[in-house]
Amino acid sequence: MNDQTPPTREMREAKLEGMGCKRKRVEDVRFTQGKGNYVDDMKLPGMLFGDLVRSPYGHARVKSIDTSKAMKVPGVLAVLTAKELAGVNLAWMPTLAGDVQMVLADGKVLFQGQEVAFVVATDRYAAADGVEAVEVEYEELPVCVDPFKSMLPNAPELREDLKGKMTGAHGPRKHHNHIFEWTVGDKTATDTAFNTAEVSIKELISYQRVHPSPLETCQCLASFDKVRGELTVYGTFQAPHVIRTVASLISTIPEHKIHVIAPDIGGGFGNKVGAYPGYICAIVASIVTGKPVKWVEDRMENLSSTSFARDYHMTCEIAATKAGKITGLRVHVLADHGAFDACADPSKWPAGFFNIVTGSYDIPTAHISVDGVYTNKAPGGVAYRCSFRVTEAAYCIERGMDILAQKLGMDPAELRLKNFIKREQFPYHSALGWEYDSGDYHTAMNKAMDAIGYKQLRAEQLAKREAFKRGETRDLMGIGVCFFTEIVGAGPSKNCDILGLAMFDSCEIRIHPTGSGIVRVGSKSQGQGHETTWAQIVATEIGIPADNLTVEEGNTDTAPYGLGTYGSRSTPVAGAAIAMAARKIKAKAQMIAAHMLEVHEGDLEWDIDGFRVKGLPEKSKSMKELVWAAYNKPPPGMEPGMEAVSYYDPPNMTYPFGAYFCVMDIDVDTGEYKVRKFYALDDCGTRINPMIIEGQVHGGLTEAFAIAMGQELKYDDRGNLHGGSFMDFFLPTAVETPHWTTDHTVTPSPHHPIGAKGVGESPNVGGVPAFSNAVNDAFNFMGGTHIQMPHDHWRNWEAAHSRGMHG
């Protein structure tokens, strides 16, 4: 055996496990052994439990709250109501959207499940006993759960606290239940396009209220140290630093005395971005009792009170020529925000990035207006596995394209190909104000159509339709086409902030003397595998094996300030910060190498895991040697050590895109469906870990499937939530979930240091329209233009019935 054989370049590269390799996940070692550390796994000495009394009514006056019986329950130590919270000025709290929200019911309740009182007890069973014993007297008020009715002149006034305030955080309010109107685009030019249009369509496309429902609910453990005046909060926080700043602003505890720690998180999907009343109550209870207080939502509380998503009612109009060239787009949205505007969007974007609604198409003029309204439903409006309101926008335009194709008698794929922004048009300025950084839509679409055998499928569908008309089959075949463009990576400080905080992200790298190190990042994984992929970026950049790098996130005392993980922002923003910090390390190493090899820095070139002299490859220094030198004998005048910090303010968003196709068979008589094939081609730019990308796509598609085919948080006229448990709210099992086929093209982002664009949310954004278009495509030869989601068996049966397909 010859130990002296130098490793080949391939061996050196493989050893790094850098970008592009299917590195196995670091996290899995603990998760597969039950050694994850989630919030509810924590136990502090003397820890108490809090539990919430909630409103059974959708809208009611709170006449009285009697806590005396609850206080006699063994183990119950305190009951907080709005009265107690008012004493510390916390009966209400600010929301991320510029509104205020009751922490505990102050005079009235505005949705079923609203927080009314917080019982603190020695264990969770005693707290639940206490909740049962709190007596609340209500007087029911008229309920409004329909956003269309909430804007009628005689609609009940929901937010009495806003009486007479006709200006909100986003401008004038037109009605007592109106929150804001947000408009973008050229109205006059758009109206002209419609007035002169050869063909146009107009359709109300609703995207129902759904919920992210990660398997771990929202929870926290607050511990206030009276002696030191310091607060520690462990919680399910997708954005721990933001939580720390918000906690400081509303509690007046100085920010350096607040320690926010997000340990392992059991899925987020947008649910864990916001600050919820339970967190505030646990913090106040810990301050009051001097003991650590844990609060854990149960599933019904999660579905009924923390962060719904969507509830967008979009009237989509498209103008076009007879030949199918789009000449204008006009959309009005009625946005149901529930009882408080607690949308988790960047502060200046009350409808998120809904102005990405022009999609992948070269549309010369467009205008959108969004009216946000209050109803007696839970607050929220989070970006459930999508960038802010991007999945709503993609659904709107992708359904609209199919409806237009139907009207024109054109193939929906052909209509898309005809209107795509062309490769040479990038960077492309959209009519609604975005600069698309890069794209190659025709290549992606053609690859996808070839892969799925699109022409053959259409021929088969035609034959099936004829057979159906002849009475030879009772099965319908639908082909769902979707080509989406996302906008992710919020975002540039010029247009994105949260409560005034620019939406940068950050990374700090410390390389230790022996050539291993720690990478701390301002993002926070909830299953995305950052501990694995962040190390891959650093490994490629500086030539230290990923296995020798620890990645740490979530502890606000040690991680640099970051805006957290949501809206597919981690790779576009934090990922860029990581590469930039690594490049600072590399630049210092290059200076050391030049000194050691006695050459000019410019005479050196990077070679996988070190520097070598150009033209003299035998004269080289490995990164390991250079790091040791940084601690052992740095060049004269250079500071010792090997550390770097980068705060990255992205110059632009990134624009991942994809072509998705769904082939579905539907039984006319039962409404049952079978997804025969689902093909997803994604272009997320540079691919850091293909295994993890594929996993993200599988998961996002499964959530899209759930939304399109069954999920709905439905309220009845009295404000009762139907769908508040897993009995009623559709989460697909392995049996219903289709098989996924994934594919990709690579169009790197030109402005991102490593060209990556983000991928976690693409499959949800593109998946929902693909499923919905498949269902609509199955039925549209029998008439009708649009069938509302969710497309469950009953609705499919109803669609068939209303088209006279049951004889």
Add this chain to the structure above:
Amino acid sequence: MAKSAIKLKINGAEVEALVEPRTLLVHFLREQQMLTGTHIGCETSHCGVCTVDLNGMSVKSCTIFAIQADGADVITIEGMANADGTLHALQEGFRQMHGLQCGFCTPGMILRAHRLLKENPNPTEAEIRMGIAGNLCRCTGYQNIVKAIQHAAAKLGGREYLEAAE
């Protein structure tokens, strides 16, 4: 509330404890035995993240009282590794095939798969999908979980794992 004495075997070790009659098995495991690998996701036995093995059956520990486990033989994720400390084939399979993301459903999923493979050592994809239908996952879309279980089945059966072609 008065407590009752129970005696059971957890991951091979004899355990004696006092529990309130209303204490759920999952709370007993997590909070009295500090075996926090078993999770809680819905409290209505839909999601399966609390799945443990009890007397040779997959049981959702959120809907059974600890007192009902008196005399039982319970296996949790903490008891899945092999006696020599190496990982069980399922634990290895989940990592190799990227069968997990946030990790919250994973312990329950592995415990369920463990019993499934005891009952059916060489299941088809359809049998696996039906066999884990009581366990929800929000991250993976199940496709790689199916592969993880096939990977483990092959290893336990002494066969080479062959990934199915697309």
